[in-house]
Amino acid sequence: MTRWTPTQVAGLAPDASSLTAARRLARPGPWSDTGSTETLLWGKCQGSGKTPYQVSIDLTGPAFRCSCPSRKLPCKHGLALLLLWVDGSGGVAESAEAAGFAQEWAAERSARGGARAAGDAARQTRTPDPAAAAKRLEERLALMDGGMDDFARWLTDLARSGTASARQQSYVWWDGAAARLVDAHLPGLADDVRSVGGAVSGRPDWAERLLLAIGRWWTATRAWAARESLDEGQMGDLRAYLGWSTSTDSVRRADAVTDRWVVLGAHRSDDGRLQQQRTWLLGSATGETVQVLDFAAGGQVLPVARVVGSSLEATVARYPGAAVRRALFVDEPAVADESVRMPSGVALEDARSAAARTWGLNPWARRVPVVLADVRVGVDRVVDAEGARVSLTEDADVWTLLALTGGRPARVFGELEESRLRPLTVVLDDEVVGL
Amino acid sequence: MSEVDTWWRDVGNAALVGTARRPVPPLPDLGRAGVRDRPPGAPREEALLDAAALGGAAIRAGRRLDHAEPPDAAPDDGRPVAPRRAVQLLELVITQPPAGAQQRTALLVHWLQAADTAGCRVPPVLLPTLLELASGARELRRPTAAVLGERGRWLAELREDWSWVTEAAAGAEARTGSRTEGIVPTADEWARLPSTDRVAVLAGVRAHDPAAGRELVLSTWTTDAARDRRAHLDVLRIRLGPGDEALLERGLDDRAGTVREVAAELLDSLPGSARAARMAERLRPLVRRTGLLGRGVEVTLPDEPDPAGARDGLGRPPPSRSARGWWLEQICAGAPLAIWSELTGVDPSATVKRLTEAHAPDALSGIRRAVRARRDPDWAAALLDRGWDASLVPALPRETRERVVLTRVDATTDRVHELGAVVGSVDPPWSADFSVALVSRLRASKVGSAMVLATMPHLLAGLHPMALDPLERWIESTGADQTLATNLRNLLQFHSVKRSITEAFR
Incomplete structure (x- = not known):
């Protein structure tokens, strides 16, 4: 080794x-x-x-x-x-x-x-009291229904009085709406409201961003109202967006797939309160890309990062969802005997249409993983062989990327987020370098 | 503007002021998405919210990519990347400085210079970190610029706070050339070099070809500023010889006092010069033998110098110094040392003794300066016999020098604060014998811990690899003295990493 x-x-x-x-x-x-x-x-x-x-x-x-x-x-x-x-x-x-x-x-x-x-097998055989569980679920759904109705009314009021007047509101107003969502067991939606509310006063493009956020929130209220007609995948994505967690036990039991996975890239972030680690894996047989999320708060420590570009023999269980699915390792992965090569990548236009299809399936997907072929990196953008360009996110490690590529065509794995690219991995002469 | 764009702008305007004041535009044809407008009669607010949701989704998925020219690529690199082992060492020095954080810069400079000498460059992945470090530490900039390669220089041009690279790289190239191969820049190149680099280039040229260096100084002499003339003259110290006398005489007539001062000081180093002869003529009438057997000596102070004397450096004395005493010192510093045996009839050792007895401190200070400037071993030994003076040690041959210093170390153990200057008077790198002997003396001392602390900078710069084994054995027996153990370990680490770096580039 x-x-x-x-x-x-x-x-x-x-x-x-x-x-x-x-x-x-x-x-x-x-x-x-x-x-x-x-x-x-x-x-x-x-x-x-x-x-x-x-x-x-x-x-x-x-x-x-x-x-x-x-x-x-x-x-x-x-x-x-x-x-x-x-x-x-x-x-x-x-x-x-x-x-x-x-x-x-x-x-x-x-x-x-x-x-x-x-x-795990033993746990499966243990059956919880179904009556009590059904009652808990009913209570939760009632709370969420109430919270969604309330939120829809809040949105309607916002639409009537206009976004310009919403911008005049202090952060307390946004925070109050978010707090009611938390009380109604909708913490994911609450986070989104807080983050948009915090950005409205400072950003020059606030009007467009707020309008898009309103559209996103409204979509969630409509989808919730029509949840009887959603399939399991759609419901899974909606749940993830609203912050209704799925127990890892039930995930483990449900949708497991064994494959040889290549670690495409990873991203770590720390907002001071919570550390997050995202690891993207591509299955060589299924061709599906999944993300494994790890969190650590307080004194906790994130699990050790996987080596980017390495191949793992592993069974992963996928969370319910339609596109950009989250997954977890059912058991500790082993290093694959035969390594899988990083995918060769596509042109930006193809990556964009793949992302569009993904958003068609899951409108709440914040980021879509893409492998780009032959892109040249500039200080704030990448440009592919056909001249198409995409801007880089503000947190991109652009200097390492520039140093490694020297402005020459290279294969880059990254996340498309709000029409920007966050590069995570670069492949140079078959050497895979995590950023 | 397309139909959808116009519509989305109208939706934005309606959202801004609110549906209470503005109607919501009807949905355009969203094509294959197959979305139909709500039946009329639905509340305006909901129509706006629907429009925001649908428009947002359409724009996110349907937005076309911009096109742009590809960014410029970096030129190809001629230099190879540093060998793998060397790169590992560089990463080590950057991420986990051995020998403590304070020594990181010294090790980095060593790495960078070794890489430059070996004709290598830094691997691309480490370029941002290194540029960042060198932006914060000036002493790293020039050695860094020399090994960035095309890729690194290209990268630095893209970022404002790395813009120092352009200038540093131009200078580094000329420096590297002059230092390693004695490449002499043409008069044009010399004239265009930034002042800060000229000194380094000149030093490199002088080391290989003193005459060529002098020609460079002469080529811009009439146009250079006084500060530069002074600095260039100062570099002539390197391999100074009789050939430089004419330029130095010219310096004695310079407009600027600082230039005249350096010229006079350098002429002090040339006992065969015309100025030295003039000084000898001034000294002759001042020294007289005394006593029946002529075993005493008397030195009288000179009178007001004539204009020729003032030109030779007998000018205004430094503050709180008597003028006549100062002139005597200047005369003694400039005159050939050989004149003393003619005047006193005895060897240097006896001359020093007699001058000491005659209470002629100004004459002795002048002699000391002459000895330092000319590195005269006999006179240095004679003076050191009568009293310690670290500045005279470099005039001794290396072997004597190291012996004298070791003796002095033994005598200085109770004045630890003076030890740094004592040990520092032997210029690095030290011989193996001296290094080993010094370590064993430090170890034997009762105040070894304080002595190591006092001599640390010199031990870092001078110690020979042969002393590392004794050092390691010492560490094993340091016992409870944690400070000593840490200092010794840092010292050991520093030298072993430094040696590994040198070896990695072989």
């Missing part, structure tokens, strides 16, 4: 202080019994105690185990061992067979994978 780069390791750190601590440890001094195979990396680190900590790392996951008491994942010992390994100056030698403790852990891990499958 080719050793990683220090930047990749730094990307795994749960916070800055862990990384700093790990850097202090990333020297041969405190380490003993280190070694690595194709998939495992292990070593013992002498800490303040008598017995050294045993550190094992599964490079494919990657997954970490350390006998230290730290609750951070990965802990500083795991990061330090990776750094030492990456450094390549002989601190960690290649070895044919893993040390005892690392092997045990690897064995436990695969056994646990099996056990979880068994646990």
